[in-house]
Amino acid sequence: MTLLSVEEATARLLALADPVATETVSLGEAAGRWAAEDIPALRTQPERDLSSMDGYAIRFADLPGPFRVIGESAAGRPFAGTVAPGEAVRIFTGAATPEGTDTVMVQEEAAREGDTLTLAGEGPGRAGRNVRPKGLDFTTGDLLVARGERLSAPRIALAATGGHGALPVRRRIRVAIAATGDELVPPGTPVAEGSLPEGNSAMLAAMLADLPVALIPLGILPDRLDAITAAFASVDADVLVTTGGASVGDHDLVRPALEAAGGSLDFWRIALRPGKPMLAGRLNGTIVLGLPGNPVSAFVTGSVFLRPLIAHLGGAADTRLRTQPAILGEDLPANDHRMDFLRAETRDGRVHVAAIQDSSMLRTLARADCLVLRAPRAPKASAGDSVEILRIA
Numbered sequence: 001m002t003l004l005s006v007e008e009a010t011a012r013l014l015a016l017a018d019p020v021a022t023e024t025v026s027l028g029e030a031a032g033r034w035a036a037e038d039i040p041a042l043r044t045q046p047e048r049d050l051s052s053m054d055g056y057a058i059r060f061a062d063l064p065g066p067f068r069v070i071g072e073s074a075a076g077r078p079f080a081g082t083v084a085p086g087e088a089v090r091i092f093t094g095a096a097t098p099e100g101t102d103t104v105m106v107q108e109e110a111a112r113e114g115d116t117l118t119l120a121g122e123g124p125g126r127a128g129r130n131v132r133p134k135g136l137d138f139t140t141g142d143l144l145v146a147r148g149e150r151l152s153a154p155r156i157a158l159a160a161t162g163g164h165g166a167l168p169v170r171r172r173i174r175v176a177i178a179a180t181g182d183e184l185v186p187p188g189t190p191v192a193e194g195s196l197p198e199g200n201s202a203m204l205a206a207m208l209a210d211l212p213v214a215l216i217p218l219g220i221l222p223d224r225l226d227a228i229t230a231a232f233a234s235v236d237a238d239v240l241v242t243t244g245g246a247s248v249g250d251h252d253l254v255r256p257a258l259e260a261a262g263g264s265l266d267f268w269r270i271a272l273r274p275g276k277p278m279l280a281g282r283l284n285g286t287i288v289l290g291l292p293g294n295p296v297s298a299f300v301t302g303s304v305f306l307r308p309l310i311a312h313l314g315g316a317a318d319t320r321l322r323t324q325p326a327i328l329g330e331d332l333p334a335n336d337h338r339m340d341f342l343r344a345e346t347r348d349g350r351v352h353v354a355a356i357q358d359s360s361m362l363r364t365l366a367r368a369d370c371l372v373l374r375a376p377r378a379p380k381a382s383a384g385d386s387v388e389i390l391r392i393a
Contacts, residue, residue, distance in 0.1 A: 003269050003270060003271035003272075003276065003337070003338070004267055004269065004270050004271060005270075005271050005339070005376070006270060006271065006272055006304060006339050009267060009270050009272075009278075009280070009305070010304070010305065010308060012266055012267055012280070013266075013267075013280050013287075013289070013305055013308075013309055014308070014309065014312045014319065016266060016280065016282055016287050017238070017282075017285075017287055017312075017313060019170055019312065019313055019314065019315040020170050020171050020173060020238060020313050020314070020315075021170065021171055022036040022037075022168055022169065022170055022171070022315075023168075023169060023170075023171045024166050024167065024168050024169075025166060025167065025169055026165065026166050027156050027159065027160055027164070027165065027166065027167065029169075030151045030156065030159075030166075030167040030169050031151055031152075031153065031156055032150070032151065032152075032210060032211065032212055033150070033151055033169040033170060033172075033212045033314060033315075034148055034149065034150050034151065034169065034170060034311070034314045034315040034316045034317070035145045035146065035147050035148065035149050035150075035151060035167065035168065035169065035315070036147065036168040036169050036170055036315050037147050037168045038143055038145070038146055038147050039143075039144050039145040039146075039159055039162070039164065039167060039168075040140075040141055040142065040143055040144060040162075041138045041139065041140055041141060041142045041143075041144050041162040041163065042140065042162055042163030042164065043140055043162060043163040044134065044135050044138070044139045044140050045135070045136075045137040045138055045161055045162070046132055046133075046134055046135070046136060046137065047134065048078075048096045048097070048134055049096065049097045049131050049132065049133050049134050050094055050095065050096055050097065050131070050132045051073070051091045051092065051093055051094065051095050051096075051097055051104045051130060051131060051132075052093060052104070052130050052131065052132050053093055053104055053106045053107075053130045054091070054092050054093055054106070054107050055091060055104045055105050055106040055107045055108075055109075055110060055130065056069070056088045056089065056090055056091060056104065056105045056107070056110055056117055057073060057079075057083065057088060057089045057091040057097045057098055057101040057103070057104055058083075058088045058101055058103055058104070058105050059083065059085060059100065059101055059102060059103070060102055060103040060124065060126070060127035060128075060129075061085075061127075062085055062086055063105075063119060063123055063124070064118065064119040064123065065086075065088075065117060065118045065119050066086075066116055066117060066118045067086060067087060067088035067116075067117040067118070068086060068087050068088065068115055068116065068117070069087075069088050069089065069090060069112065069115045069116070069117050070083065070087050070088070070089060070115075071089050071090070071098075072089060072090040072091070072092075073089050073090070073091045073092070073095040073096060073097070073098055074091075074092045074095050075092060075093070075094035075095050077095075078095065078096040078098070079091075079096075079098040081098065081099075082098065082099040082100045083098045083099065083100035083101050084100060087100075088101075088105075088117050089101065091104060097131055102127050102128060102131070103124050103126075103127055103128060103129050103130065103131060104124070104129065104130035104131055105117075105119065105123065105124060105130075106121075106124075106130060108121065109121025109122065109123060137161075138162065144158050144159055144162045145158065145159060146317070147315075147317065148315055148316055148317025148318070149317060150316065151167065151169065169212075169315070170212070170313070170314045170315040172212045172213055172214045173211075173212065173213045173214070173238045173239060173310055173313045173314060174213070174214045174216060174236070174237040174238045174239070175208060175213045175214070175215055175216065175237060175238065175239045175240075175241060175310070176215075176216040176217075176218055176235050176237035176239070176240045176241065176286075177201050177204050177205065177215060177216070177217055177218060177241050177242075178201075178218035178219065178220075178221050178231060178240070178241070178242045178243075179198045179200055179201050179219070179220050179221065179242070179243050179244055179293075180220070180221045180222075180223065180228060180242055180243070180244040180245035180253065180254060180293070181196075181198075181220070181223060181244045181245065181293060182222055182223045183195050183196050184196055184197075184198040184220045184244075185197060185198065185220075186198060186219075186220065187199060187202060198220055199295060199362070200243040200244075200291075200293070200295055200298045201217065201219075201243070203295065203298065203299060203302075204241060204243070204291075204298070204302055204306070205217075207299070207302050207303070207306070207307065208306075208307070208310065211307070211310050211311070211314070212310075212314055213310060216235075216236075216237050218231060218235070221242075223245070223253060224253075225253050225256060225257055225260065228245070228253050228254065228257035229257040229260040229261045231257075232257050232258060232261040232263065232283060232288070233261040233262070233283075235283070235286055236286075237286055238285075238286065238287065238313060239286065239287050239288075239289060239306075239309065239310070239313070240283065240286050240287070240288045240289070241289050241291060241302075241306060242254050242288070242289070242290045242291065243291045243292070243293050243298045244292070244293030245290070245293065246268075246277045246278060246279050246290035246291065246292055246293075252277075254279065254290040255268065255279060255290070258279075258281050258283060258288055258290075261283055262283065262284070263281050263282055263283030263284070263286075263288060264281050264282055264283075265279060265280075265281040266280050266281045266282065267279065267280055267281075268280075270301075271337060271338045271339060271376060272300070272301070272304070272338055272339050272341070273338045273339070273340050273341070274292070274294060274296050274297035274300050274341070274357075274359035275291070275292055275297040275298075275300050275301040275304070275341075275359075276292075276338070277290075277292050277297075278290060278291055278292060278301045278305065280305075287309065289305065289306060289309065291306070292359075294359040294360050295359075295360065295362050295365070296343070296358075296359040296360065296361065296362065296364075296365050297359045299365060299392075300341045300371065303321075303341075303371070303390065303392065304321065304341065308320070308321065321390055322390070322391075323373060323388045323389060323390050324388070324389060324391070325386050325387070325388060325389075326346070326350070326351045326370070326372075326386070326387055326388075326389045327349065327350045327351070327384060327385070327386060327387075328350065328351060328353075328372070328381055328382070328383055328384065328385045328386070328387050329347070329348075329350035329351055329352035329353070329383055330352060330353065330383050331380065331381065331382050331383055332353065332372075332374065332380060332381040333380050334377075334378065334379050334380045335374045335375065335376060335377060335378040336376070336377070337376050337377065338376060339373070339374065339375060339376050340372075340373070340374035341371040341372070341373060341374075341390070342354070342357055342371060342372040342373075342374060343357060343364050343365055343367075343368035343371060344368055344369075344370050344371065344372045344389065345367060345368055345369055345370075346369050346370060350383075351370060351372055351387065351389055353372055354367075354368065368392060368393070369391065369392060369393040370389040370390060370391050370392055370393075371389060371390045371392060372387050372388075372389050373387070373388045373389065373390060374387075
């Protein structure tokens with residue numbers, strides 16, 4: 001069977017389903033999701049000219065003074081009158097500049113005796129100095145957040161300042177997670193000879209912790225076709241993620257269970273290392289993603305395929321992996337027909353690839369802070385060359 005490229009597998013996976021339905025939620029509930037619609041400004045910010053410093057609001061043409069101080073303007077308590085030539089108003093940062101003024105003299109350059117104010121320094125230098133003009137940040141109708149952009153903390157603040165108390169987003173994606181294998185036992189329980197603590201489920205849950213998902217833990221499924229089929233048939237989720245059982249051995253039952261439950265396989269086996277035996281398909285309205293059982297393989301395929309799938313279902317405009325350039329710390333041999341994701345650590349401004357890349361070695365993964373991407377058929381690389389990396393810590 002011909003192996004699918006990572007690019008083709010990604011495209012086919014994302015084509016299995018459209019983004020989930022839209023809902024309107026509070027700003028707190030919207031954090032970390034993707035905007036389902038363009039979010040415009042409902043107001044102008046600032047609504048009036050504001051002072052950016054503590055000092056005195058004056059008319060620039062009246063410098064160097066003297067001025068007569070006639071009142072005060074503070075944030076939320078603006079000066080109510082109009083300032084005439086030769087007059088000034090004590091003003092504080094964030095306060096509205098009074099009618100008739102165009103500049104703020106900072107208090108460090110002001111000398112005041114009673115109500116008489118004079119310039120004691122170099123002065124503002126130009127009209128409009130230390131004033132934030134009306135609409136400096138945005139005006140009513142401006143686009144604040146585009147559809148498909150993720151609602152980060154700054155974008156939440158922007159939307160709030162723009163007049164929004166609730167935002168249109170995609171609902172949370174329901175993700176069911178199951179591990180398969182008779183050798184697996186729940187983490188924290190006694191481990192008999194030949195058994196292994198099941199850590200992939202907790203790892204995947206941690207990988208999705210920053211995404212808008214609702215997790216449905218299915219636990220450990222035994223290596224029995226009837227049990228796995230029954231579990232699949234009862235799943236009510238947008239995505240079913242399994243680990244283990246995706247290869248071709250006698251106990252690799254994810255593919256036959258998917259078909260026995262009434263689902264269909266879309267693709268299987270990727271030109272990827274680690275993670276070649278990954279599969280994807282559909283079961284009723286659920287996308288089924290079968291990840292390898294080796295923990296590093298499960299982590300890599302979860303990073304490369306599962307997280308972009310969640311972003312796609314959540315309405316993200318851009319689901320591409322966020323890679324960045326880095327400088328290689330040692331030589332690497334030429335690559336074969338598979339794309340490599342190599343565990344590496346950043347030290348002294350360079351990335352150093354772990355000498356042993358066995359997909360069962362979790363400690364190497366835990367120590368890594370990035371994956372070095374090596375394209376299929378990539379020529380050998382030398383220390384000092386630029387490579388693309390995917391940050392994982």
